[in-house]
Amino acid sequence: MADLSVRIGSLTLANPVIAASGCFGYGLEYAPSVNLASLGGVAVKGLFLEEREGHPPPRIVETPAGMLNAIGLQGIGVFRFVAEKLPELRRLGATTVVNICGTTIDEYCEIARVLSDHEGVGAIELNISCPNIKAGGIQFGCSLTGTDDVVRAVRKVTRLPLIPKLTPNVTDVASFARAAEAAGADAVSLVNTFLAMAIDVETRRPKLSNVMGGLSGPAIRPIAVRMVYECFQAVKIPIIGMGGIQNAADAVEFILAGATAVQVGTANFVDPFLWQPLIGGLGDYLDRHHLARVADLVGRVDVSKPEPAWTAS
Amino acid sequence: MPTDVAAAVLSNRRLSSDYNVIALGAPEIAAVTAPGQFVMIKPSAGMDPMLRRPFSVFEILRDASGRATGLSLLNKRVGVGTALLYAAEPGATLSVVGPLGRAFVPVDPPDEAWMVAGGVGLAPFATLAEALAARHTPMTLFYGGRSRQDLFHQAFFERLGARLVLTTEDGTEGERGRVTAPLERALASHRGGPVTLYACGPTPMMRAVAALGARFARPTFVSLEPQMGCGMGGCYSCVVRVRRSGPGGATHFVRSCLDGPVFDATAVVWDALSAVGH
Numbered sequence: 190m191a192d193l194s195v196r197i198g199s200l201t202l203a204n205p206v207i208a209a210s211g212c213f214g215y216g217l218e219y220a221p222s223v224n225l226a227s228l229g230g231v232a233v234k235g236l237f238l239e240e241r242e243g244h245p246p247p248r249i250v251e252t253p254a255g256m257l258n259a260i261g262l263q264g265i266g267v268f269r270f271v272a273e274k275l276p277e278l279r280r281l282g283a284t285t286v287v288n289i290c291g292t293t294i295d296e297y298c299e300i301a302r303v304l305s306d307h308e309g310v311g312a313i314e315l316n317i318s319c320p321n322i323k324a325g326g327i328q329f330g331c332s333l334t335g336t337d338d339v340v341r342a343v344r345k346v347t348r349l350p351l352i353p354k355l356t357p358n359v360t361d362v363a364s365f366a367r368a369a370e371a372a373g374a375d376a377v378s379l380v381n382t383f384l385a386m387a388i389d390v391e392t393r394r395p396k397l398s399n400v401m402g403g404l405s406g407p408a409i410r411p412i413a414v415r416m417v418y419e420c421f422q423a424v425k426i427p428i429i430g431m432g433g434i435q436n437a438a439d440a441v442e443f444i445l446a447g448a449t450a451v452q453v454g455t456a457n458f459v460d461p462f463l464w465q466p467l468i469g470g471l472g473d474y475l476d477r478h479h480l481a482r483v484a485d486l487v488g489r490v491d492v493s494k495p496e497p498a499w500t501a502s
Numbered sequence: 503m504p505t506d507v508a509a510a511v512l513s514n515r516r517l518s519s520d521y522n523v524i525a526l527g528a529p530e531i532a533a534v535t536a537p538g539q540f541v542m543i544k545p546s547a548g549m550d551p552m553l554r555r556p557f558s559v560f561e562i563l564r565d566a567s568g569r570a571t572g573l574s575l576l577n578k579r580v581g582v583g584t585a586l587l588y589a590a591e592p593g594a595t596l597s598v599v600g601p602l603g604r605a606f607v608p609v610d611p612p613d614e615a616w617m618v619a620g621g622v623g624l625a626p627f628a629t630l631a632e633a634l635a636a637r638h639t640p641m642t643l644f645y646g647g648r649s650r651q652d653l654f655h656q657a658f659f660e661r662l663g664a665r666l667v668l669t670t671e672d673g674t675e676g677e678r679g680r681v682t683a684p685l686e687r688a689l690a691s692h693r694g695g696p697v698t699l700y701a702c703g704p705t706p707m708m709r710a711v712a713a714l715g716a717r718f719a720r721p722t723f724v725s726l727e728p729q730m731g732c733g734m735g736g737c738y739s740c741v742v743r744v745r746r747s748g749p750g751g752a753t754h755f756v757r758s759c760l761d762g763p764v765f766d767a768t769a770v771v772w773d774a775l776s777a778v779g780h
Contacts, residue, residue, distance in 0.1 A: 211737075218735030218760065221503045234738070243755060245774065249731050249739040254549040256731070260738045263755055406552060458553060458732035459544065461599065462506045 191475035192482040193468070195229070195449050197427050198350035198375030200312050202229035202284060202450060204468050205483055206440065209431055209454030210235055210288035210314060210354070211260065215274045217281075223464055226282030229450060233274070235288040235316045238296050238303075240266040250387050250396040255406030255433070256455060257385050259399035262290055262319060267300045271307045279309035288314040288354070294329075294342045301347040313349050315339065315374075318356030318381035319403075330356045330381075333368045340372035352429065355379040355420075357409075362416045363423035370424045378429035378452065379420065380413045406455040407433040414446045421447020421488045435463070437470025447488040504599055504734065505530055511594045512563075512572055518651045521622070522588050525563060525574040528598045532570035535559045537608060537630035538725055538764050541600030542733040543575070545583040545590075555583040556730045556759075558625035558702070559601065561658075562632070573598075576654070578622040602733050604764050606700055606723060608633040613696045615641040616720075617664075618685055618711050620703020621652060626725045626764075628658060630700060635662040642667060642688075646681025646703070650674035682710045689718040699723070701767070705775055712767035722767035726775070728758050735760045743774035 193204035207230035213219060216231040225231055243263025250257050265273070267289070278285045287310050291297035297315065304310045317330030317339060329335035330353075340353055353369040355362055357380035366377045382403025387396040395401075413432025420428050430448030434440050435456040443451050456463055475483055509526035516522045531541060542554035560576040579588040590596065608630060609615055615634050617627045624645060634641045641662075646669040647653045653675055656666055667684050668676025677684055681703075689697075701711040702725040715722030731737035741755035742762060746769070753771050756762070 212732075214735045214738075222505075222734075243738065243741070246739070246741060247729055248741070249729065249737065251551055251553050254552060256553060258731075258737070258739065263738050263741065407549065455552075458737055460506070460597075461504075461732065461734055461736070 191472055191480055192484075193472060193475075195427070195484055197312060197352065197429070197450060200284070200350045203227075204229040204471070205444065205448075205450035206464065206468050206471070207232055207286060207429065207450055207452045208457060209452035210286070210316070211258075212454035212457050215265075215270070216278055216283055216285070217274060219461065220281055222461060225278070227468070228283070228464060230284040230286045230311060231278065232286040232288055232314055232452060233270070233278075234264055235262050235290045235319065236264050236267045236270050236300060237262065237290050237292075238267055238300055240264065240269065245398045247396065247398055250402070252385070252387055252404065253408060255404050255408035257387055257397060257402035257404055258382070259397045259402035261399065267303050271303060275307055275309050284311040285309060286312045286314050286352070288316050290316045290319065291339075294339050297339055297343050298346045301343045301349070305347040305349055310349055312375075313343070313347060313351055314378060315343060315351065315353040316381075318354050327356060330365070331359055333364060336365055336368045337372045340369050340374050344373035350375040352376045352378050354381055356381045357412065357416055358384050363419040366420040366424045366428070370426050374426060376427040376429055376449070377420065377424065378431065380409070380416055380432050383409055383412070405433070407435060409433050410439065414442055417443055417448050418446040418490070435459075437467050437474055440467060440471055441474055441486070444483065444486050445488070445490040449484070449487050504602055506597060506599045507531055508595050509572070509598045511590050511592050511596060513592055514590055516588070517654050520579050521652065521654065522577050522579075523560065523574050524577055524587055524590060525572055526596060526598055527572045529570050529572055531598060531600045532559070532562050532573040535562060535573065535601040535629065536605035537633045538603070538606035538626040539601040540603050540733070540763060541573070541575075541598050542602065542730070543583075543587070544597040545586040551583045553731060554599065554733065556727070556733050558725065558763075559629060560625045561628050576622055576625040599733065603759055604762055606630045606633075606725070606764050608637060609639055609698045610637050611639050613639065613698055614694065615639050616644065616685070616688070616697055616699050617641065618644045618681060618699060618701040618703070618707070620646050620681055620707040621648070623701075623703030623707070623725075624655065626702050627700070628655065631659055631662045631664055641665070644669075644681050644685045644688075646670070646707070648672065680707070682707065682714065685711065686714055689714055689720065701725070702727075708767070709772045709775070712770065712772065715767055723764055724767045724770065725763045726758055726765060726770070727763065730759055733759045743771035744769040745771060
């Protein structure tokens with residue numbers, strides 16, 4: 190059996206498959222049906238310092254091979270998280286990646302400080318890419334200096350592995366990966382959702398209360414793979430790839446493009462029991478290709494020009 | 503604990519051009535389903551639609567010895583997913599995840615149970631009526647539909663001892679008009695013991711039942727049917743605004759898949775619900 194473990198900064202994951210933030214609650218919701226310790230990691234729902242309401246429904250709408258969401262980062266805040274959720278995640282053996290959001294750099298830093306004071310946090314994912322809220326995150330994630338400022342500031346207050354989550358809603362995502370790396374990030378994760386919109390033509394009203402939302406699911410996968418590929422050319426730190434992964438083959442595609450680990454979000458809504466087949470399928474792929482370690486597969490897409498095929502004339 | 507069952511379609515009975523009852527071979531789920539709980543169904547193996555759809559469990563199917571053999575869903579054709587469930591043929595396989603959500607709590611005698619169903623909102627009441635019958639709780643089903651051909655399974659409820667009060671919008675069966683009209687009269691004239699109301703149907707109907715329950719000081723429980731993404735607490739799309747601490751208290755969005763679909767009607771902030779549901 191191949192070695193599925195991967196390293197993200199100082200953190201070793203048992204396998205490269207992480208439940209994506211915003212798609213897996215606080216992890217504990219799935220504890221009755223999924224062994225959280227068997228996942229590479231659990232990225233919990235984005236946390237601000239304080240509790241947050243989120244947007245009114247309707248918050249999601251299905252679109253071709255995907256969905257839009259505008260949840261608006263409803264959440265319990267970091268203090269309730271460390272009191273009510275983190276001890277249980279720890280007890281269950283989950284490798285917990287805490288996704289954090291802020292309206293100011295100070296807020297990001299304060300949350301990171303709180304998390305650094307508690308046992309059981311595996312890494313911090315810096316959400317600088319949520320497309321659905323007016324103030325918070327995205328104004329950092331869409332500006333190179335903003336990305337630099339927030340990553341640098343949080344880097345100063347925590348030794349936990351720091352993973353900025355990048356938005357695809359920029360012209361050149363690789364430059365943002367580079368900015369994050371230069372500012373001290375241990376890894377980058379990408380992509381967050383694509384800003385999108387759907388309209389009910391009968392009522393002539395948007396299908397989401399927030400008008401616009403983020404597109405996820407298999408519809409975005411080829412774009413996300415391309416963006417991971419571009420970032421892999423640009424940075425040396427590990428990349429956590431995501432966007433429409435449903436099965437082991439999809440995960441391998443991201444790894445070949447340059448992802449060290451992957452996150453699975455929307456597919457968990459469709460099949461909450463997909464984790465074991467996915468992780469097992471990854472091992473099967475490595476065995477079938479005679480690879481000892483999944484880490485050996487990272488970025489190994491072969492883009493060389495094929496030899497001209499011999500053709501009879 | 504929810505499980506995922508690849509369930510064979512055992513039968514699919516079309517009740518009308520819109521409604522059908524589809525029976526699914528998911529004994530593992532059926533055996534542990536409580537009244538009012540729901541399942542998440544994948545109507546298509548592919549991408550159209552991609553997401554599952556929530557359905558109240560309608561009937562628990564049992565063999566001669568009483569062992570659960572499967573469950574059925576009362577389906578109304580409204581969109582892509584429900585059209586696929588309407589068209590599904592025996593032998594097909596559908597993925598069923600469940601049971602999920604908070605169940606109805608059936609009352610015991612001498613309390614009476616009054617169920618109020620509108621259209622496809624009949625679905626959660628077959629299991630509730632069975633639970634009530636097992637307790638010998640006197641029960642009434644107020645059941646409204648558009649027309650005579652939209653009212654189903656009356657014999658099932660009668661067999662369990664339920665008193666039926668039917669209404670149709672076109673007057674082709676029972677009283678003409680809305681189901682809340684006879685309910686209001688019954689509440690006003692009731693001189694017996696305590697009554698608990700259970701309602702499921704279009705949001706305006708449930709809201710009206712909630713208002714009647716409050717006016718006549720009867721405990722009222724509603725089974726809400728907001729749009730859901732995952733059914734398991736992961737996505738936060740199915741939120742309902744509830745008041746946790748009595749009238750005038752602070753309100754919060756809670757996930758109807760975990761904290762519902764059954765809610766105490768006095769806790770629901772009805773103004774915030776108008777945009778969702780039916």
